[in-house]
Amino acid sequence: MAEAHPVGFQWVMEAKRRGAKVFHVDPRFTRTSAVADTYLPIRAGTDIALLGGVVRYILENELDFREYVLAYTNAAAVVSEQFLDTEDLDGLFSGYNTDTNSYDQASWQYEGQERNSGGEDTGKERDSAAGLEHESHGVPTSGRIRRDETLQHPRCVYQILRRHFSRYTPEMVERVCGIPQERFLELARAWTENSGRERTGALVYSVGWTQHSVGVQYIRTGAIIQTLLGNMGRPGGGILALRGHASIQGSTDIPTLFNLLPGYLPMPHHADHETFDDWVGSISRPGQKGFWGNSRAFAASLLKAYWGDAATPDNDFCYGYLPRMTGDHGTYQQVLKMIDGGIKGYFLLGQNPAVGSAHGKAQRLGMANLDWLVVRDLFLIESATFWKNSPEVATGEIVPQECRTEVFFLPAASHVEKEGTFTQTQRLLQWREKAVDAPGDARSELWFFYHLGRKLRERLADSPHPRDRALLDLTWDYPTHGDLAEPSAEAVLREINGYETASGRPLSAFTEARDDGSTAIGCWIYTGVYADGVNQAARRKSRHEQDWVAAEWGWAWPANRRTLYNRASADPQGRPWSERKRYVWWDPEKAEWTGYDVPDFEKNKPPTYRPPEDASGPDGIAGDDPFIMQSDGKAWLYAPSGVLDGPLPTHYEPAESPMRNPMYGQQANPARKVYENPVNPMNPSPPEAHSDVFPYVFTVSRLTEHHTAGGMSRTVRPLAELQPEMFVEVSPELAAEAGLAHLGWAHLVTGRSVIEAKVLVTDRLTPLRVDGRIIHQLWLPYHFGTEGLVTGDSANDLFGITLDPNVLIQESKVGTCDVRSGRRPTGPALLDLVADYRRRAGMTVDRRIPLVTTDAVGCDDAAGSTDQRSPEAAAGEKRGEDA
Amino acid sequence: MGLRTFIQGWPVYRQLTGTDPLGRGAAAQSARSAALTARTETADSVARSVCPYCAVGCGQRVFVTDGRVTQIEGDPDSPISRGRLCPKGSASKSLVTSPLRQTTVRYRRPYATEWEDLDLETAVDMIADRILAAREETWEDVDDAGRPLNRTLGISSLGGATLDNEENYLIKKLFTAMGALQIENQARI
Numbered sequence A: 001m002a003e004a005h006p007v008g009f010q011w012v013m014e015a016k017r018r019g020a021k022v023f024h025v026d027p028r029f030t031r032t033s034a035v036a037d038t039y040l041p042i043r044a045g046t047d048i049a050l051l052g053g054v055v056r057y058i059l060e061n062e063l064d065f066r067e068y069v070l071a072y073t074n075a076a077a078v079v080s081e082q083f084l085d086t087e088d089l090d091g092l093f094s095g096y097n098t099d100t101n102s103y104d105q106a107s108w109q110y111e112g113q114e115r116n117s118g119g120e121d122t123g124k125e126r127d128s129a130a131g132l133e134h135e136s137h138g139v140p141t142s143g144r145i146r147r148d149e150t151l152q153h154p155r156c157v158y159q160i161l162r163r164h165f166s167r168y169t170p171e172m173v174e175r176v177c178g179i180p181q182e183r184f185l186e187l188a189r190a191w192t193e194n195s196g197r198e199r200t201g202a203l204v205y206s207v208g209w210t211q212h213s214v215g216v217q218y219i220r221t222g223a224i225i226q227t228l229l230g231n232m233g234r235p236g237g238g239i240l241a242l243r244g245h246a247s248i249q250g251s252t253d254i255p256t257l258f259n260l261l262p263g264y265l266p267m268p269h270h271a272d273h274e275t276f277d278d279w280v281g282s283i284s285r286p287g288q289k290g291f292w293g294n295s296r297a298f299a300a301s302l303l304k305a306y307w308g309d310a311a312t313p314d315n316d317f318c319y320g321y322l323p324r325m326t327g328d329h330g331t332y333q334q335v336l337k338m339i340d341g342g343i344k345g346y347f348l349l350g351q352n353p354a355v356g357s358a359h360g361k362a363q364r365l366g367m368a369n370l371d372w373l374v375v376r377d378l379f380l381i382e383s384a385t386f387w388k389n390s391p392e393v394a395t396g397e398i399v400p401q402e403c404r405t406e407v408f409f410l411p412a413a414s415h416v417e418k419e420g421t422f423t424q425t426q427r428l429l430q431w432r433e434k435a436v437d438a439p440g441d442a443r444s445e446l447w448f449f450y451h452l453g454r455k456l457r458e459r460l461a462d463s464p465h466p467r468d469r470a471l472l473d474l475t476w477d478y479p480t481h482g483d484l485a486e487p488s489a490e491a492v493l494r495e496i497n498g499y500e501t502a503s504g505r506p507l508s509a510f511t512e513a514r515d516d517g518s519t520a521i522g523c524w525i526y527t528g529v530y531a532d533g534v535n536q537a538a539r540r541k542s543r544h545e546q547d548w549v550a551a552e553w554g555w556a557w558p559a560n561r562r563t564l565y566n567r568a569s570a571d572p573q574g575r576p577w578s579e580r581k582r583y584v585w586w587d588p589e590k591a592e593w594t595g596y597d598v599p600d601f602e603k604n605k606p607p608t609y610r611p612p613e614d615a616s617g618p619d620g621i622a623g624d625d626p627f628i629m630q631s632d633g634k635a636w637l638y639a640p641s642g643v644l645d646g647p648l649p650t651h652y653e654p655a656e657s658p659m660r661n662p663m664y665g666q667q668a669n670p671a672r673k674v675y676e677n678p679v680n681p682m683n684p685s686p687p688e689a690h691s692d693v694f695p696y697v698f699t700v701s702r703l704t705e706h707h708t709a710g711g712m713s714r715t716v717r718p719l720a721e722l723q724p725e726m727f728v729e730v731s732p733e734l735a736a737e738a739g740l741a742h743l744g745w746a747h748l749v750t751g752r753s754v755i756e757a758k759v760l761v762t763d764r765l766t767p768l769r770v771d772g773r774i775i776h777q778l779w780l781p782y783h784f785g786t787e788g789l790v791t792g793d794s795a796n797d798l799f800g801i802t803l804d805p806n807v808l809i810q811e812s813k814v815g816t817c818d819v820r821s822g823r824r825p826t827g828p829a830l831l832d833l834v835a836d837y838r839r840r841a842g843m844t845v846d847r848r849i850p851l852v853t854t855d856a857v858g859c860d861d862a863a864g865s866t867d868q869r870s871p872e873a874a875a876g877e878k879r880g881e882d883a
Numbered sequence B: 001m002g003l004r005t006f007i008q009g010w011p012v013y014r015q016l017t018g019t020d021p022l023g024r025g026a027a028a029q030s031a032r033s034a035a036l037t038a039r040t041e042t043a044d045s046v047a048r049s050v051c052p053y054c055a056v057g058c059g060q061r062v063f064v065t066d067g068r069v070t071q072i073e074g075d076p077d078s079p080i081s082r083g084r085l086c087p088k089g090s091a092s093k094s095l096v097t098s099p100l101r102q103t104t105v106r107y108r109r110p111y112a113t114e115w116e117d118l119d120l121e122t123a124v125d126m127i128a129d130r131i132l133a134a135r136e137e138t139w140e141d142v143d144d145a146g147r148p149l150n151r152t153l154g155i156s157s158l159g160g161a162t163l164d165n166e167e168n169y170l171i172k173k174l175f176t177a178m179g180a181l182q183i184e185n186q187a188r189i
């Protein structure tokens, strides 16, 4: 955090000054570790084993915040007797389909609700990254849930959790993660001691968690701990995702993602959502409880914002205009399709996949096989110049005279040359004022897309084709100003906020949304940002003039709430859990919720409110159920649906690992998204043979002085001077083993490519003793490329493409490689070297990656290969069975 | 200059006797630095902005003189950053004023080995032509079962996460209306 989010880190230091203990878990010792109380080096890709160890520690010692857990979570819910755990199936859950490599979730449901999952296989949800829809809410449940308030029922969530995590012992944590038991226990003790009624603990993570083939489950494990300890919805608690880009939260809320529409409404699927009712019905079922029950109004209001007068209740608000998904249309699938010649045109808008995405070579080969490419950026980045200056030009794989891609580079306006909002990592929208005009032809995206749309509509004005109606009926009448006819960003923000269609009055809250066409809302979770016709995101009341919650600085979604689910900061009766941790509470005299923040609860719903039997929507949520976006008002320790790779997190090895999974026969996430494509060979991992060809683990992250793919930092003189060169950090032990010299050159090899880097021999990396052997890890920054003031090979070229099944994010925080002294070969010799490694590793074209590596379900894809688990591991399994 | 004035002019003397024992302010000032005026004091205007790099969202004040950015500093009022900026945020002025910035359209013809110039208006027109052609060639009305698809899979987009919400809103709205489904963002990465 000190490296990649330095100014945010001041608050950690502030907390430390006041007595907080700071633990830093990272494969590499960084500036954060330097000031932490305890630094725990970890083997990359094993966080679930570590966190699972904490869950077990909490449960075995009964250190959970029991009152909170009983009242606010699904700990007491009883699960179907059809459910089988990873303890029963050697690392798989019940419902695994070996044909589709995905789960049917029926057996994961609560007792009596087995049919609720839709009884279908979840391969389709994986392809449409359906997990992302739940960023703002849980999935539907319905009916009464059987509960055992004593938490003794063998099939209640609490007991299932205990059994599931029983093998995550301190010894196991040490064996899997390489963290000594005493250090682990120190962490577990501090975390639990600093949670409960009087104290709260916070958890902070970054893409070190999301960029894994089990990324969502990493975060789930963190959420389980924070929920068990009563740290959610309370001041000083919670889970904070430290996201990496100025408005990456905004890019998810108002997504430019294939599977989402604004406000986490799903993009329709051709088979499931043929009609408007099908679509809305899939978001909230009839009788759905919680705020998501209003989804019909949110959906109708979005279509009304898009298609204005043309959208009426009679034509389902032009629902028919929306394009439909038929499967996976994600960025990686697109790139493989480009290589096969299936895509004509590609827009890159302030994005540099040639350096920033996994498998840089696939990215560049894809771009080289388009009809046309539009790059909009501040600088001539690698993704604009791949046809003349890229590693593939050097190897002869891209020949400029033979590359047909027509490239348009359009200069973009910078953040000070346009106005608009960024949504930062705490969901806070901050409006930026424009300082100066953009130079020359540089324009904002707002300008480009507004005028592009204008031109398209002009050309199609007389079109007879029904397919052009969606463009022609689009509301696209934004006011413009100045010589360049820049569209008004405030007018767009007003549409995002939403308005009453008859009067144009801006809405104040999403509770005003209607499904009869009387409201238009561009992104319902942002409703209120333009309340009373005032740009609330532009508020800049000094921190010196307001309290610590600073509610008048910018605007946070939803409804300017700074801490989500803050009803949980009070006990079921509505009283603060403790005076120290007072935040939001029930005022019986005024009969309303009050406190420092905007209460995340209906203002006048008393703690004693009990929903009538047939209540739906918000009325179905009781006065002591704080998790109001969940259909049952509870925080989910166990997720009966919504998470595609298991109702509980399980330690799987990364897709590429030098180790056999010490915990289960199942090696890696059996539901991960793989692309069997000749351009995308994955290095073998046990139990497959030849994993020893790539014996080392590598991981990548950021330098303080650079930003992602380098387009905004390698081009900036002071930053380029501070970090001028690509390098690789290795431990002294690895340097000795591989014959690497400090400040000399080394090259790293994977089944995809070879890159070179200067060697930095340093104690910041340390060999780990894992499951009876030594694992060496290498670390690289991933900012370098062939353009800019400082250049170097791209670390992301080393990765292949394997994705998390829930959100289709790639595993680019861990892989296996070999490292050799000296510079890499150049030209065709480089390709020969990679080919030689592939040959030695058995990475032939007809090789199939074994997704199932246990015979627990009668289908061991890896049958016949050598099981490389240590005797210790096998013994551990035995112990697990006995427990 | 008398001896006394000479001695009193010594920074170390001022540091020991004056109000600045750490020597970080008045004591370290020379006649030259005392006569300097900060760019921030003479700026024509100040825009309140936000750092464009990571998602912490540090407040920035952008100082402008004669239509040019002369300085970017942390905003002391911000409850998030309390006036601080990290090396990247502090380098934002160098970012927006970088001589490497492209300010004209560049065009690479198929099979060409060099860039050419192109007028912005022409470039947008050419892009509009190509979008319409790609839609024409790859449009899908319905699936095999006659259910609507309304889309083109001939067009892709990948956006960065330094775009404004308002920009993303128009991007998604326009692409969706033209039937382009394969619209992605750094948020997937």
Ligand code: SF4
Pocket: A004, A005, A006, A007, A008, B051, B052, B053, B054, B055, B056, B057, B058, B081, B084, B085, B086, B087, B088, B089, B090
């Ligand atoms: S100044 Fe640094 S910490 Fe603050 S937003 Fe910018 S990059 Fe992030």
